[in-house]
Amino acid sequence: MNPHDFLDVDRDLSDEERAIRDTVRDYSAAELLPHVADWYDSGTIPDPRGLAKGFGKLGLLGMHLTGYGCAGTSAVSYGLACRELEAVDSGLRSFVSVQGSLAMTAIHRYGTEEQRQEWLPRMATGEALGCFGLTEPDSGSDPGSMRTRARRDGSDWVLDGTKMWITNGSVADCAVVWAATDEGIRGFLVPTSTPGFTANVVHGKLSLRASITSELVLDGVRLPSDALLPGAEGLKAPLSCLSEARYGIVWGVAGAARDCLVSAVEYAKEREQFGRPIAGFQLTQLKIADMLVDVNHAMLTALRIGRLKDEGLAKHAHISFGKLANVRAAQRVAAKARSVHGANGITLEYPVMRHMMNLETVATYEGTEEVHALTLGRAVTGLDAFR
Structure with a gap:
């Protein structure tokens, strides 16, 4: 099958x-x-x-x-x-x-x-690249505590602050930057050629290495009034964008898990120990069965949430359910697949350790496991445990 x-x-x-x-x-x-x-x-x-x-x-x-x-x-x-x-x-x-x-x-x-x-x-x-500047060095799960400020100066806006862990920041043509103002959180379109804007590549990552990650520094970045995103008022705006991205994660990690499972099955059928393929040993088959269940549960969860989304019925908590459940499942699959591959599993000849390390990042970005768990708890109890 x-x-x-x-x-x-x-x-x-x-x-x-x-x-x-x-x-x-x-x-x-x-x-x-x-x-x-x-x-x-x-x-x-x-x-x-x-x-x-x-x-x-x-x-x-x-x-x-x-x-x-x-x-x-x-x-x-x-x-x-x-x-x-x-x-x-x-x-x-x-x-x-x-x-x-x-x-x-x-x-x-x-x-x-x-x-x-x-x-x-x-x-x-793809002619122009964009990035999304919300997270800061001291403001991850609590974006409302951001320190990046935008102040009015005549008809212009002047932005100062730092954003961290920004994918494609150093190659982007336009950064969507979120900043605190006297009127609340607002979004700005910042051409990356604007004086005072600097993007520094983050080196030394052990995860998500096939990706460009940057720190954005805004030092007196002066923007005209029409750089403001007029429809974005408050944290609800950037969080709604994050919900769209999280939805992609719900599906994406099912793909990473599937690739780990397929690699483990193929490897186990070829790798021989004690005179026969390790796929024929009971403990290996238990690992494969566990991985198979997790992968298919993740795919079913993704499809169900996708259908709800297309019907306009998907809620914020549904996306949290999918990210929490599917990332956990993918991490379990990657770990088991790595063990099936033995020492070979830590090399780049096989995809499992690469997926395993990447999933460590996916588990924490765009909402940590704890944030999504509290979102689900609030959805079913009506009580907010965030504060």
Whole structure:
């Protein structure tokens, strides 16, 4: 039976959804998979603009948005693309997610028509890259405590502060930056060529290495009044964008888990000890069975939340449920798959340790396990335990 999809979850996909799945899967196998181990080993993506343009040709950037050159696909179709990308590497799904679900969504949802026309068509093709500046060195799970400030100076805005762990920050053309003002949290479009804006690449990462991560420094960055995202008022705006990105994670980690399972099954059937393949030993089969259950539960969870999203019924807590459950499942699968591979599992010849390390980042970014657990607790009890 098929370890890729034991419960035949994809049988419930439409013809269009299958076509998108297959297109992204084929592209990933041909253009991404042969290089990703080297990218991970070197700790960077050598040609992020080339990568963006490749994704743009496939229509993956902002694919769930409508107009401005965006594909306008269903939530499930977007999820399937995330699954196939993260089956290669979490950093690649993060690349697409930050561009489309964070930066482009913020502009599409909260920007003016002029801002949309200026940025979205170029971002959809990959000609322009965006990043999303919310997290700070001392402000992760509590974004309301951010120290980045925006003050009025005549008709201009002046921004000062630091953002941390920003994907694509050093290669972006436009940064969506969130700052505290006298009127509350507001969002700004900051062209990265603006004087006073600096992006410093974060080195020494042990996880999500096939991804460019940066620190953003804003030192007296002066912006015209039309840099403000007028529809974004308060924390609800950036958090709504994060919810879009988290939805992609729900699908993405199911892809990472699936890849670990497939690698473990193939390896166990080939690796011989004591005169026979280790796949024939009971303890190995127990690990495989556990992984199989987790992978298929994750795929079912992703599809169900995707269908709810397409019907307009998905709540913030549903996304938290998916991220909490599926990341946990993927981490269990990666750990078991690594043990099946033995010493070989720690090398880049096999994908399992790379996925395992990446999932450590995915578990904490865009909402830690604790934050999502408290979100679920509040949803079913009506009591807020955050403070």
